[in-house]
Amino acid sequence: MAKLSIRDLDVQGKEVLMRVDFNVPLKDGVITDDTRIQAAVPSIKHLLAGGAKLVLCSHLGRPSGPEAKYSLAPAAARLAEILGQEVKLAPDCIGADAAALRAALQSGQVLLLENTRYHAAEEANDAAFAKELAGSAEIFVNDAFGTAHRAHGSTEGVTHYVSKSAMGFLMERELEYLVGKLESPERPFLVIMGGAKVSDKIQVINALMEKADAFIIGGAMANTFRKAQGYQTGNSRVEADKLDLALSILATAKEKGVSFLLPADTRVTQEFKEGATTQVTDPYEKGGFTPEGWEGIDIGDVAIDEFTAEVAKAKTMIWNGPMGVFELDSFAKGTKAIAEAMAASTGVTIVGGGDSVTAVNKFGLDDKMTFISTGGGASLELLEGKELPGVAALSIA
Numbered sequence: 001m002a003k004l005s006i007r008d009l010d011v012q013g014k015e016v017l018m019r020v021d022f023n024v025p026l027k028d029g030v031i032t033d034d035t036r037i038q039a040a041v042p043s044i045k046h047l048l049a050g051g052a053k054l055v056l057c058s059h060l061g062r063p064s065g066p067e068a069k070y071s072l073a074p075a076a077a078r079l080a081e082i083l084g085q086e087v088k089l090a091p092d093c094i095g096a097d098a099a100a101l102r103a104a105l106q107s108g109q110v111l112l113l114e115n116t117r118y119h120a121a122e123e124a125n126d127a128a129f130a131k132e133l134a135g136s137a138e139i140f141v142n143d144a145f146g147t148a149h150r151a152h153g154s155t156e157g158v159t160h161y162v163s164k165s166a167m168g169f170l171m172e173r174e175l176e177y178l179v180g181k182l183e184s185p186e187r188p189f190l191v192i193m194g195g196a197k198v199s200d201k202i203q204v205i206n207a208l209m210e211k212a213d214a215f216i217i218g219g220a221m222a223n224t225f226r227k228a229q230g231y232q233t234g235n236s237r238v239e240a241d242k243l244d245l246a247l248s249i250l251a252t253a254k255e256k257g258v259s260f261l262l263p264a265d266t267r268v269t270q271e272f273k274e275g276a277t278t279q280v281t282d283p284y285e286k287g288g289f290t291p292e293g294w295e296g297i298d299i300g301d302v303a304i305d306e307f308t309a310e311v312a313k314a315k316t317m318i319w320n321g322p323m324g325v326f327e328l329d330s331f332a333k334g335t336k337a338i339a340e341a342m343a344a345s346t347g348v349t350i351v352g353g354g355d356s357v358t359a360v361n362k363f364g365l366d367d368k369m370t371f372i373s374t375g376g377g378a379s380l381e382l383l384e385g386k387e388l389p390g391v392a393a394l395s396i397a
Helices: 035-049 073-083 096-103 127-134 157-161 169-183 198-208 221-228 240-256 301-313 333-344 355-362 377-383
Strands: 015-019 053-057 087-089 110-112 139-142 164-167 189-193 214-217 259-261 266-269 278-280 295-299 316-320 348-351
Touching: 015 035, 035 053, 035 073, 035 169, 073 087, 073 110, 127 157, 164 169, 169 316, 169 348, 169 377, 189 198, 189 301, 198 221, 198 240, 198 316, 198 377, 214 221, 214 301, 221 240, 221 266, 221 295, 240 259, 259 301, 295 301, 295 333, 301 333, 316 333, 316 377, 333 348, 333 355, 348 355
Parallel strands: 015 053, 015 139, 053 110, 087 110, 139 164, 189 214, 189 316, 214 259, 316 348
Antiparallel strands: 266 278, 266 295
16 A cells, blocks of 8 residues: 655644664764665755754664663764754653753754663553654654564654654655565566575565575575585584475475575685685585585685676566675675676666675675665565555555
C-alpha cells in the first residue's frame, strides 16, 4: 500500500517531528563517519524550506540511561555545520525543558532532542512516552530506515498521536529500491550473499530464491556449504549444525533452476592478522581443500574470476555481506573485486546494508553504485518480505 510521502505535506508554520538515524560511530567524542547524518539532510532541508518548525529525534548506541558518551551533541554540531544554521540540542527528548525549546521554535528552525534511548520506555514502545515525544507536533516524518524494523516509541508509537505520518526521502528511496526495483527486476537478477552465517541469511535466500536467476555465496557462510558437500575446511569458521540446511538450499536451487555459485577456491592463512602469509587452495572440484591449521579468510583467485564474470552478466544485482575479512587489507582481495565489478556494471547495483556498505565506502566506490541501503537488519527483513513496523505505521497516501 502506498504510503504518504514528505512530498505530499504542507508544513508551513507547523511543528514537525522527524525520526532520523544519527546513530553514528564516535571515537573520543568525535564522529568518524557522518554518512547517516548526510543521508537525512535532503529531507531536513526540504522541511525547513517549507517553513516547518522542525524537531529531530534519534537514538545513539545502547545506553542504560543518560550517559554523556551517548549524547547527540556531536551530531547536533555536525548538522549545524552542514546546514549552516544553528541546531539546538535539548537536554532530553521529553520533559519540561524539551517542551519549552519546542514551543519557542520558529518556522525554518531546527531542534535536536537528546538520545531517545536514555529512556527504557523508548524500546518498550510505552504509550505515555510516545505521546510525550509526539508533543504538539502535527506531523511525523520517519526518515530512519535503519530502525524501521523496530516498533519503538520514536518509530511506531508516536504515529498514534499526530494527524499525519509520512516517509522522508531516504525512507522513500529505500522502499523504491529494496521493494520496487526487486519486484520485477531486469534480468539476469543476481543475489550476492556473504558474511559469517548461513542462519543469518536463510530467510533472505529463501525469499529471493523465488526471484533470482543466480546466487553468489562468499564469506564464512561458504565454508558451511563446502563442508556440507564433504570438503575439508580446516580451521575455517563453519556452522556445524547447519550442514543439512546448506544441502537443502543447494537442492532447492537445483530444483528451481537457479544458478548457485560457491567459491571454487579459498584464500587461507595460519595467522589472523594484517600482513599474514596467505595461500590459495586448489579448486575444490579438482580435489582441493583447506588443510588443518589453516583458516579460510577470503575467496580464492579462481572464485574471483568466476564471480566477477557473473556480475558482468547481471542486469540487476543486490549485495549483502562481504566475501572475506575485508577489514584487513591482506584479506580484502575478493570483496574488493566484487565491489569493483559492480562499480563497472551498467546494470542496477544495490548494496543491501551492513558490512557491504562499509566495504564499498572503504574502496571509494560508493558513488559508483545505483543505491546503497542505510539499513542492516531493516534491509534484511525487507528482503525477507516482512512488513516493517516503522513503515506499516505511516499514513496511507
